Amino acid sequence: MDLDFSKEQVEFREQVRTWLEENAPREIRPEMGPAMREYDLAWQRTQWEGGWAGISWPQEYGGRGLSLLQQLIWFEEYGRAGLPGIDACFVGLSHAGPTLMTRASEEQKTYHLARILRGEVIWCQGFSEPDAGSDLAALRTRARIEGDELVVSGQKIWTSFATLADWQELLVRTDPEGSRHHGISWVICDMHSPGIEVRGIETIEGGAEFCEVFYDDVRIPLENVVGGLNKGWSVAMSTLSFERGTAFTANQVRLASTVEKLIDLAKERTGPDGRRPAIADDEIARRLATARAEVASLRAMTYAGISRNMHRDQPGPEGSMVKLFYSDVAKKVYRLAFDLLGADALRFVSRWEPGGWSGNYLYSYSVSIGGGTSEVQRNIIGDRVLGLPR
Amino acid sequence: MDLLPTPGQMEIASLAADFFGNELPISVIRERRDEPVVVDRRVWSESAELGLFGLGIAEELGGAGCELAEETLLFREMGRRLVPGPFLPTVLGARVAALAGQHETASAILSGKAAVGLALRRGPDGFDAATTPSTLDGRFQLLDAADSRYVLLLDPAGAALVETAALTDVHSEPAIDPGIRLAEARADAVPIIAWVSTQEEPIRLRALVLTAAMSVGIAEATRDLSTEHAKVRVQFGRPIGVNQAIKHACADMAVRAEAALSQVLFAAICVQDGRADAEFQALAAKSVAGRFAVENASATIQVHGGMGYTFEHDSHLFLKRAHVLEHLLGEPADHLARLVAQPAAQ
Numbered sequence: 001m002d003l004d005f006s007k008e009q010v011e012f013r014e015q016v017r018t019w020l021e022e023n024a025p026r027e028i029r030p031e032m033g034p035a036m037r038e039y040d041l042a043w044q045r046t047q048w049e050g051g052w053a054g055i056s057w058p059q060e061y062g063g064r065g066l067s068l069l070q071q072l073i074w075f076e077e078y079g080r081a082g083l084p085g086i087d088a089c090f091v092g093l094s095h096a097g098p099t100l101m102t103r104a105s106e107e108q109k110t111y112h113l114a115r116i117l118r119g120e121v122i123w124c125q126g127f128s129e130p131d132a133g134s135d136l137a138a139l140r141t142r143a144r145i146e147g148d149e150l151v152v153s154g155q156k157i158w159t160s161f162a163t164l165a166d167w168q169e170l171l172v173r174t175d176p177e178g179s180r181h182h183g184i185s186w187v188i189c190d191m192h193s194p195g196i197e198v199r200g201i202e203t204i205e206g207g208a209e210f211c212e213v214f215y216d217d218v219r220i221p222l223e224n225v226v227g228g229l230n231k232g233w234s235v236a237m238s239t240l241s242f243e244r245g246t247a248f249t250a251n252q253v254r255l256a257s258t259v260e261k262l263i264d265l266a267k268e269r270t271g272p273d274g275r276r277p278a279i280a281d282d283e284i285a286r287r288l289a290t291a292r293a294e295v296a297s298l299r300a301m302t303y304a305g306i307s308r309n310m311h312r313d314q315p316g317p318e319g320s321m322v323k324l325f326y327s328d329v330a331k332k333v334y335r336l337a338f339d340l341l342g343a344d345a346l347r348f349v350s351r352w353e354p355g356g357w358s359g360n361y362l363y364s365y366s367v368s369i370g371g372g373t374s375e376v377q378r379n380i381i382g383d384r385v386l387g388l389p390r
Numbered sequence: 391m392d393l394l395p396t397p398g399q400m401e402i403a404s405l406a407a408d409f410f411g412n413e414l415p416i417s418v419i420r421e422r423r424d425e426p427v428v429v430d431r432r433v434w435s436e437s438a439e440l441g442l443f444g445l446g447i448a449e450e451l452g453g454a455g456c457e458l459a460e461e462t463l464l465f466r467e468m469g470r471r472l473v474p475g476p477f478l479p480t481v482l483g484a485r486v487a488a489l490a491g492q493h494e495t496a497s498a499i500l501s502g503k504a505a506v507g508l509a510l511r512r513g514p515d516g517f518d519a520a521t522t523p524s525t526l527d528g529r530f531q532l533l534d535a536a537d538s539r540y541v542l543l544l545d546p547a548g549a550a551l552v553e554t555a556a557l558t559d560v561h562s563e564p565a566i567d568p569g570i571r572l573a574e575a576r577a578d579a580v581p582i583i584a585w586v587s588t589q590e591e592p593i594r595l596r597a598l599v600l601t602a603a604m605s606v607g608i609a610e611a612t613r614d615l616s617t618e619h620a621k622v623r624v625q626f627g628r629p630i631g632v633n634q635a636i637k638h639a640c641a642d643m644a645v646r647a648e649a650a651l652s653q654v655l656f657a658a659i660c661v662q663d664g665r666a667d668a669e670f671q672a673l674a675a676k677s678v679a680g681r682f683a684v685e686n687a688s689a690t691i692q693v694h695g696g697m698g699y700t701f702e703h704d705s706h707l708f709l710k711r712a713h714v715l716e717h718l719l720g721e722p723a724d725h726l727a728r729l730v731a732q733p734a735a736q
Contacts, residue, residue, distance in 0.1 A: 293677040
């Protein structure tokens with residue numbers, strides 16, 4: 001049991017901090033649209049040029065191949081610097097890229113991985129469908145084989161950044177006889193292909209990154225199948241073992257600094273009695289303290305998870321506990337922010353603007369839904385951590 | 391950085407766990423519910439021989455020379471097994487006596503000849519941080535003081551040890567938890583025989599961490615109790631754990647236990663290393679672990695249905711002890727007030 005970082009790790013932290021201070025984008029991130037795409041890609045390019053792209057990617061694929069503790073340090077400093085998330089680059093860097101490394105052919109890896117790292121392309125995900133959400137294996141988007149092409153028809157939904165994306169990791173049913181998990185293929189789809197139509201879905205916070213994608217006889221070369229025809233389910237599942245507990249660290253650090261900002265805000269703002277500062281209100285003070293205790297626990301949980309993963313090759317299912325606890329705490333924190341503002345919270349300020357508490361409050365409803373709902377996380381914890389009967 | 395206990399640290403905890411399993415199984419609480427003390431003197435002496443009271447005390451002061459980390463793991467085992475008796479005030483009292491240079495007192499405690507009960511002050515905290523107090527006054531609630539030669543008082547300004555016999559108006563009270571013994575008492579200019587100020591030693595932070603460690607043990611034990619029941623209890627032809635209403639309740643218990651354990655281990659290291667945010671982390675640990683122990687124990691009663699409402703089952707013992715731990719070192723609301731007043735974590 002120790003919290004000591006070695007001399008090299010402390011120097012590494014200094015190095016990361018200095019580099020981020022000198023190179024992080026100074027401009028405010030534009031709202032959803034082509035300017036945001038350019039902003040996110042430019043920042044990824046800067047990281048590539050500085051030698052910081054793909055910090056958890058193995059060196060053979062052009063990444064930094066950092067140790068778990070170095071990754072932790074990077075994400076902590078990244079979060080502390082108040083930098084925006086890797087939003088539009090997320091699927092490429094943390095999902096499609098790692099899947100390609102594990103299951104793609106040499107040609108596919110050579111073509112795509114470097115482009116992701118260099119900040120040249122945006123990837124999006126094509127998994128969920130209107131009738132296949134948590135039950136992903138119920139997906140119905142069909143692909144029939146014609147010569148050396150797949151011809152895709154169907155619909156995907158909840159695809160973030162589809163309007164900005166170049167490529168998509170797409171799950172399609174290639175064997176109509178195959179039941180559920182069988183007969184699915186994982187395909188690299190060019191988002192500029194004819195027959196693709198993308199429609200935006202406005203979210204409760206007025207956000208525009210959500211999309212639905214329609215496929216009308218979209219032709220995709222058979223060579224774009226990854227990991228073998230009809231074997232897509234196992235390809236999709238192989239991505240999960242890539243994440244070893246560091247990736248959400250930046251979000252947690254951001255949440256911790258949000259709590260600190262709220263404590264400052266509660267000292268400045270007048271409280272519910274209209275006379276004293278909000279922090280003098282017992283209920284608000286207790287909720288702030290509870291938030292502090294819970295974000296501290298979240299960080300300790302992440303440290304515990306990383307410590308556990310340092311002693312084994314494959315991460316265990318405990319990551320679901322961090323995800324579930326994070327969602328719970330984040331929703332409480334943004335609800336507290338909303339309550340702190342009193343009637344001022346009724347004035348809408350988007351989360352992209354300074355003081356965007358109302359926007360962030362609405363956005364917080366997505367954290368217990370996206371990336372596997374909290375109910376699915378509870379099933380995973382029950383089945384795989386506790387060994388309860390299915 | 392490695393937050394997890396080493397195999398060596400786990401070995402110490404598991405030796406203690408075996409001893410508790412043999413000598414102080416949970417059934418002892420029910421068997422001795424009408425006795426004036428829960429832990430008899432033979433078991434108390436054996437605990438001393440095992441070195442449990444001085445685990446975290448330096449060797450030159452008569453202890454085993456381990457750190458707060460090892461003590462934390464020991465108290466987590468005690469929480470898990472609902473070990474009764476005044477272990478917490480005895481471990482802390484031995485430390486206070488040793489650090490105050492009261493070697494005879496320290497050795498009487500460490501050898502098991504004298505136990506230390508806990509005194510909870512009724513009314514506002516009494517000691518002035520600027521001076522060294524020589525006497526104790528006021529009204530107190532006593533825990534497990536019946537067969538204890540000393541009682542320990544933990545104030546924000548420091549920790550004081552006094553002789554139990556010097557207290558007046560001592561009368562026992564029925565306790566919600568059959569695993570503790572409760573009494574009320576007064577002190578009128580009772581001499582303090584050992585005093586350690588908060589400036590000299592973060593004894594209160596140690597107490598917060600060790601109490602939180604017992605809460606973690608309760609959160610873990612109730613998670614396991616519920617999970618086991620959910621696997622074996624069959625209704626409608628299937629184990630009840632297949633139902634999400636039960637499965638998700640167990641999953642939530644697992645998350646609370648994991649969060650509390652992680653934070654308590656983190657806080658133990660911060661206090662042990664004297665980090666600037668030690669108080670922040672210890673208060674966070676106490677707050678999270680205390681609350682989650684109560685929530686897990688409550689959920690366990692519900693998962694067990696009618697059985698969970700019986701005295702014969704262990705669920706209520708966990709719930710009651712979880713509540714006792716919430717009130718040992720100041721009220722939860724007071725901890726939150728202190729936590730929000732801290733500078734940000736490191």
